[in-house]
Amino acid sequence: MSPLEPFGARLRRAMDDRGPLSVGIDPHASLLAEWGLNDDVAGLERFSRTVVEAMADRVAVLKPQSAFFERFGSRGVAVLEKAVEEARAAGALVVMDAKRGDIGSTMAAYAESFLHKDAPLFSDALTVSPYLGYGSLKPAVELARENGAGLFVLALTSNPEGGEVQHAVRTEDPGGRNVGATMLAHLAAENAGAQPLGSFGAVVGATLGDLSSYDLAINGPLLAPGIGAQGATAADLPRVFGAAVRNVVPNVSRGVLRHGPDAGALRAAADRFAEEIRAAVTSV
Template sequence: MADHFADRLLAAIERKRSPVCVGLDPVVDRLPDELRRAAPLAGIETFCREVLQVVAPSVAAVKIQSAYFELHGAGGVDLYFRLVREARELGLIVIGDVKRGDIGSTAEAYAAGHLAGEDAPDAVTVNGYFGSDGVQPFVDAACANGRGVFILVRTSNPSAAALQDVTDTSGKKLFEHVADMVAALGADVTVGQRGYSCVGAVVGATWPDEARALRKIMDRQIFLVPGYGAQGATAADCAASFSSEGAGAIVNASRSVIYAFRDQRYADRPWRDAVGEAAREFAADLAAAVGL
């Protein structure tokens, strides 16, 4: 494993000419009919392993949403980590979407559990609401283990503005304060050879104007960009999160890719073929939008 997360991720994007990530969000009721008949975890495991196989040639990374595994108890957690290993064996960068956050020794425990050891993903998502002392243990663990963190800054959900747009007396919004914190945490000590930090930011594609402003604040951060596809954002919206050179971001799509077999456009294809084709189209759409 290369020493620096951002360097590994950017190299993977360049190698595949694909600034995209597919999210594994397995819901039993949405699995292909043949897999819904199996025991829940068995169906999820088969589905996720097949998805990894068919998207691996087209994407730089996968984002595994831990909630869909945790709800199945110890067996689900074990499957989450097995999929981390399998995705890495396929040459994919693996992001654990765990959205952890706390302070002190609890944050240190979360960080060690998700960022240290052979089975840990390459990076995890972190909730920064506790402030810098809640995030620093994750940053320290990432730096020590050649891994990364993506801190929630401007999320893609519709109600995000109700809190994240709250403005102080100077006119500065809450999400801009969080961006300042992320930029400070991602200072020189965390920056790799390609000029980007292992401390990244989650910036929703559904807010392109804000993304352009945030790129100026966080010029060394890789943006993890949700919101494409099922949430309504286009490739042009996503492009707002990239640098002027077409770098510095990776766009995630989950439902629009992994459940593509439920889309009428792919109705005549086996489900695996539909997922693979959706991943290829997603990658091509984003590559064209950012000039790769």
């Protein structure tokens, strides 16, 4: 795969070949303890290496949560750099879950950290927050296009606190759209004409129930947290996402990771989720 091939095209192929599944790499302290690892850099390294070695050659997406690496300072970031490099080398697409959002040169610097092809943390896509205004993401959008990367923009998240912002109605919008719907509309515009799939996706929770009042047809991927420990199941996906379900990338973290540190058990859990999701998607 050419590094400059658009992320959306690479993601579509990975989902078709490997199944539409993202597995989180979330080495928080309680999970390290469950694995019998110390909450230190050595434990972090063992955890991340095990996940990458077990799954990077079989799942479409690995999604490291940068905060759990950053808490160890520069040594933790070094572990993250290695995990990203090895995951991509094994064929998984890496979505860096960093939820960056700022304005001007600061947003440009965040973008360069994760979306410039020569950056140590270069990832196939980055999660970003648009709540300083969608236009504040322009540096990330431009650099992603330049380097064949993508973005996942927080739109309709599964955390209960998100509603006070994302469900707020914009009084200046003649259609009376809420903020989440406005973000979806921006993304649809970014993806206009892209084939087979645009590179600019939305984060939309799988736990949100019926979303038929939203236009999810953004011609881009929908990263859907909430499968597994948060209560959503693969069978819920068609009801939640409707006709857009084929472009959904469900993310599972604890539902897979709790089976570690045994690599075989991790692979088996990921395979089960991938097959359940594939069956639910193809049933529509």
